[in-house]
Amino acid sequence: MKYSLDHKSPVPLHIQAEELLRNLIAEEEFQNGKLLPNEVELAKMLAISRTTLRHAINKLVFEGLLIRKKRTGTKVNQATVSSKSNNWLSFSQEMKLRGITIKNFELHVTWVYPDEMLANFFEIKTDRKVLKMERVRGKPNEPFVYFISYFHPRIGLTGDEDFKRPLYELLEMDHSTVATLSKEEISAHAADDDIAAKLRIKNGEPVLFRKRFVFDQGERPLEYNLGYYKADSFVYTVESRR
């Protein structure tokens, strides 16, 4: 790992420093609570001024990644070690972050009539077809999620899109539709025959089930999404404040 800055690079030093710090605090010893080198030292090591270094550290402190304590030092915020507050990453982004390569096992797109509930959510009639997408995803050798998504006709999807691209990117770029609000319900269930087959597990084994209602800026319904996650393969994290 490279622990020095390039003073000739066009990338600002405080950005480089920030990046370096991110790598640094990913290291085990710091994850376990070891103090970072003190600012004066660190600034000397990186050959930048303390002000510039602090600029970088500040950003991470604002982000909640680091915690400073006078007379003690700066260390990784233990509260964040295991969780990532942002649950707005797409599945693929999330997995990439964890260093897992994703394979799409199945990808099945059809037009279907919505049931009562779905028509209700989308605020359309049951004779108006909607796009349904099913996919099974996971590591190259084991599937661990089975997704079912229904999209509101308003979006204008044809079904011929490249669904291998990150979904929310696709919606934003090509359909200028921005998913802004999501309401989710998470529960645990025993897998039925269908789900068990998709995830290659036994009937009755536990799955994490997530139902998700997605809305755009105007709180208009966009997507209805069901996700069945193989147990132990997925942890859902939430951060809330009052």
Next chain:
Amino acid sequence: MKYSLDHKSPVPLHIQAEELLRNLIAEEEFQNGKLLPNEVELAKMLAISRTTLRHAINKLVFEGLLIRKKRTGTKVNQATVSSKSNNWLSFSQEMKLRGITIKNFELHVTWVYPDEMLANFFEIKTDRKVLKMERVRGKPNEPFVYFISYFHPRIGLTGDEDFKRPLYELLEMDHSTVATLSKEEISAHAADDDIAAKLRIKNGEPVLFRKRFVFDQGERPLEYNLGYYKADSFVYTVESRR
């Protein structure tokens, strides 16, 4: 509205400036997209250095409240909508809301030595005992949750409290401790012997597992909580906005 800073106050200028900016950008004209006064001007107006002012502005920019553009100026981020989901009901409140009467099956309180992870989270040494509370709760005829809680010694619990009272009320009333931030991790698992016995289900049956880190206003760790929910008895709901 007061638009000047108190240079004699013990409150740091950049904090005062930040506060002032928050008020400023709450004003209608700025909400509607009007540019803030430029940095040099504003610094002069507030009688602080540009560096200090920038420090304040930076915080709001990191927060996503303001947007800067070179040669143009700084203005309120139009895209910002404040969220704040509220899953802050206590278990009993939650259940009451659903019309379910709660019975406490077991309630076991002990003092134990924290393991490595817990000591780390609480930022204490492993030879400092912490209060551990276990309880099984559910409907009169069937248990459906098994909770384990560890409380930070700082709170000052003795173990003789009336834990039948709502927990967060107890903390607020009697120990002036307010739980403000929680980070949670939710996953599905198969029940092991212990859990199965507590919940009166079979080994291997699905449970929803929730790990919860609770903090006070100062982001100091308060409680570490593990919850095993019998499948189909509990749905976790989340609302998030970006």
Next chain:
DNA sequence: TTTGTAGTAATGTATGTACATATTAATTTA
């Protein structure tokens, strides 16, 4: 044993200064 006090090591606050860079607006040039 407790309480007070001085030292010290870390972060926290604040300023002044200088130059870089991006973008718009004005001006010049083809």
Next chain:
DNA sequence: TAAATTAATATGTACATACATTACTACAAA
């Protein structure tokens, strides 16, 4: 007139410097 150039103006980056505050340590005094 249209394109290219230049100027102006806002933010962006970076440094050196100084003193304040906090909280821990150690030792002395009550």
